[in-house]
Amino acid sequence: MNEANIYKALGDPIRLEMIKRLAHGNDYTISALSSDLGITRQGARKQLQVLVSVNLVRLKQQGRETKVHLDVKTLNIAQQFIAKLERQWESRLLALKDFAEKPQGH
Amino acid sequence: MNEANIYKALGDPIRLEMIKRLAHGNDYTISALSSDLGITRQGARKQLQVLVSVNLVRLKQQGRETKVHLDVKTLNIAQQFIAKLERQWESRLLALKDFAEKPQGH
DNA sequence: ACATTAAGCAACCTTTTGGTTGCATTTTAA
DNA sequence: TTAAAATGCAACCAAAAGGTTGCTTAATGT
Numbered sequence: 001m002n003e004a005n006i007y008k009a010l011g012d013p014i015r016l017e018m019i020k021r022l023a024h025g026n027d028y029t030i031s032a033l034s035s036d037l038g039i040t041r042q043g044a045r046k047q048l049q050v051l052v053s054v055n056l057v058r059l060k061q062q063g064r065e066t067k068v069h070l071d072v073k074t075l076n077i078a079q080q081f082i083a084k085l086e087r088q089w090e091s092r093l094l095a096l097k098d099f100a101e102k103p104q105g106h
Numbered sequence: 107m108n109e110a111n112i113y114k115a116l117g118d119p120i121r122l123e124m125i126k127r128l129a130h131g132n133d134y135t136i137s138a139l140s141s142d143l144g145i146t147r148q149g150a151r152k153q154l155q156v157l158v159s160v161n162l163v164r165l166k167q168q169g170r171e172t173k174v175h176l177d178v179k180t181l182n183i184a185q186q187f188i189a190k191l192e193r194q195w196e197s198r199l200l201a202l203k204d205f206a207e208k209p210q211g212h
Numbered sequence: 213a214c215a216t217t218a219a220g221c222a223a224c225c226t227t228t229t230g231g232t233t234g235c236a237t238t239t240t241a242a
Numbered sequence: 243t244t245a246a247a248a249t250g251c252a253a254c255c256a257a258a259a260g261g262t263t264g265c266t267t268a269a270t271g272t
Contacts, residue, residue, distance in 0.1 A: 003122065004117050004118055007122070011117040013110045015110075016110045019191065023192075023194045026198075030219070042261085043261050047260080050259095064219070064268065064270065066219070072192055072195050075192055076192060082116075085126065085129040092129075148232075153231095167249095170239035170247070
């Protein structure tokens with residue numbers, strides 16, 4: 001429920017790699033997504049579950065396999081939030097600049 | 107050196123709260139930034155160090171106090187990266203849509 | 213039918229993380 | 243010149259994270 005959890009989920013090289021793959025790849029199964037990550041399938045599955053738990057990723061079972069797909073909406077929440085922080089920062093800088101340029105004399 | 111480290115740093119409620127404060131507040135000292143977080147000053151200092159270590163934040167000593175300020179450039183790297191993932195996702199969806207709409211009937 | 217593939221689950225282990233207490237140091241205010 | 247303020251540093255601790263092995267089950271291809 002916390003914004004921090006989304007960043008936390010992105011904050012691991014294996015999980016981030018999964019997200020990268022999903023962002024430009026096609027229709028991964030859990031196995032395909034878990035391969036060539038340098039860890040076991042079971043290890044990868046645990047990492048994948050972290051992504052699921054914060055809704056960065058959704059699972060859909062199809063027969064014996066399970067497809068993984070990105071939930072770009074959650075990704076967008078994360079991106080928007082950082083963008084908002086940046087805007088706050090900018091407007092604060094602007095305020096300071098205005099103050100410096102138009103000193104209210106006495 | 108890894109992108110994931112930036113998200114990891116943001117992925118803790120206390121560290122994220124610090125970033126929020128810095129984004130719209132003025133010129134925090136370490137002590138001011140560390141107050142009312144629900145943990146000790148020393149605990150907060152350790153969290154702050156995590157932000158420093160990924161360059162989300164910079165420290166500047168002034169006499170007995172140390173000022174903390176945001177490095178918005180690093181924040182921007184994080185934001186741009188997510189935005190890029192989103193664009194990849196969009197263009198992939200678009201490609202699938204085109205394929206469906208203009209079948210290359212052999 | 214049988215082997216293989218895709219996956220789940222649990223126990224276990226090591227390292228990292230998040231936090232604490234306690235004490236030392238330096239700068240500044242009274 | 244002494245007290246308070248701002249900070250640093252280290253040892254320690256519990257819990258969480260990241261990963262493994264081993265075993266089970268359910269679908270599917272041959």
